[in-house]
Amino acid sequence: MRVYIPSTLRLLGIACTAGELGPAPLTAYAVTPALREWYAEGDAEELEYAAMAQAARASVGLLAADPDTARRRVVVAAEVSAVPPADGSVELGDARLELHVVIPWTTVAAVHxxxxxxxxxxxxxxxxxxxxxxxxxxxxxxxxxxxxxDLLWYATQEVPDLLAAERSRGGVTGPS
Known part of the structure; x- marks a missing residue:
């Protein structure tokens, strides 16, 4: 299942260096039953876009909590094998999940x-x-x-160069 994890450039640098996104629990967004029910007319691509949009919005909250990082939303798309079922307390249209695992960098499909x-x-x-x-x-x-x-798409092999370019512009601080 594809999940979208909100991030910042600083957190992306840490994850890329560490080889994983964490620590658990992680808030992620995906095509949940609540999102599917809310957006019943949407096809698979539209539902994925809606989940990614919710993750991008959550990225703004991470930026608010870290005023020293570059003001650009980051969403990491990853493939996970299992997602816990919703407990029934989610609102209609909510794509939010809580993942109780660390996400290995090898499962990252792309960065937006x-x-x-x-x-x-x-x-x-x-x-x-x-x-x-x-x-x-x-x-x-x-x-x-x-x-x-719109969020730009980067393949995982482009992320180190992207982070290096951001560091040279002063947009990323933290581990290299």
Whole structure:
């Protein structure tokens, strides 16, 4: 099953160096029964996109918690063999899962990342994250605006070069 794990450039660098995403538990997003029921008319590709969009939104929350990292959403797509069933407490349309395992880097299929030009918009949304969580209309608008930005696709073998380029621009700090 394909899962989408929200991240940041700093966390991506740590995962790439460590050879795994963790520690467990990890919040991930996938095509869940709740998402399938909410988006009943969606085909498989649309459902995957909806799950990835929820992970991208959660990435803004990670950026809000780490103001020193580059203001670009990161979503790591990975293949996992089993996902625990929903416990019935999820809302209709929710793609969120909690994974109680560390995800080996070898299971990462791709990394999705905002273009550098999206930094100002994503940064504003991250700055307003708490207000958006409290229902502030302007903050929600800023958060929703991020969804208009497409995430770029990177193969796993491109990630080390991507991180090195970001380090040289000052966008990533932490392990090399």
């Amino acid at each position: 990342l905002d273009a550098a030009g999206a930094g100002a918009m994503v940064g504003k949304a991250a700055d307003l994250w708490d207000a958006a969580q409290n229902g502030d209309d302007d903050a929600l608008f800023a958060l929703d605006s991020c969804e208009g930005e």
